[in-house]
Amino acid sequence: MPPARPRILYVTDLAYQARGRRYCDEDIFLTSRLREDFDLALCHPRDAAALMGAFDAVVVRNSGPVLGHQDAYDEFRRRASADGTRVYNPLTGKADMAGKQYLLDLTTAGYPVIPTVDRAEDLSLLPGTDRYVVKPRLGADSIGLRIVSADEVGEAADGAVLVQPCVDFAYEVSFYFVDHDFQYALYAPHTDRRWQLEPYEPTDGDLEFARRFIEWNGIRHGIQRVDACRAPGGELLLVELEDLNPYLSLDALDDTRRDAFVAATRASLHRFLAVQA
DSSP: OOOOOOEEEEEOOTTOOBTTBOHHHHHHHHHHHHTTTSEEEEEOGGGHHHHGGGSSEEEEOSOOOGGGGHHHHHHHHHHHHHHTOOEESOTTOOSGGGOSHHHHHHHHTTOSBOOOEEEGGGGGGSOOOSEEEEEESSOOTTTTOEEEETTTHHHHOEEEEEEEEOOOOSOEEEEEEETTEEEEEEEESSTTOTTOOEEOOOOHHHHHHHHHHHHHHOOSSSEEEEEEEEOTTSOEEEEEEEOSSOOOOGGGSOHHHHHHHHHHHHHHHHHHHHHHO
């Protein structure tokens, strides 16, 4: 008999409605290709904890914002940690996987991020501006994000949210990595159409910027997306580091780059299963 193939539980919410994007199309495509190497089943994030014991690993992909199923996600993490379940991306991520605290930590450590504080007494540490971005500590897809004036920001900064200056950036750009290997970059050249992404050819300096955050996070195996903006001074500033279930915008790639990403993901999963076995 042929050797048994690894069994993958692929966690996704095919019904999740995202603005300007169809998450389900991406997961249908990616799972169709991963089936060449793995025995694979899809499940909703609310079912993952109950089903994962029958599989060799769990791959968390376009499962939607955790806020929509926080209780199920907490139980999934608890049981996966207790049972030693192999989860891809590993649950050790320090970025969005653990909330937005990392933006405060990276600001304090002097990393090139949009300056971030959480208390009114620290607002003086931010560059002066007429408008501020206020976002929840636990959030995704801009849920709960709001813009407030300089007159309002003092009351908003109550320690339960994060506050950043509203940066007048030239464009947003995202860098996609599998393990620690850069795969491709996409950007939104039109600030009023942020979901219309186009291929971006990064400079050596751009990649050095992005790799700093991949190295900081320390995940050996997995898919990560570094989101940045081009500030008025020309420098890149981190917007977020997505290490839980980053949308990949594979539909914005040509066939060659899309095939290369699939091959890199397939190889990463094989390495992950081999190391963790």
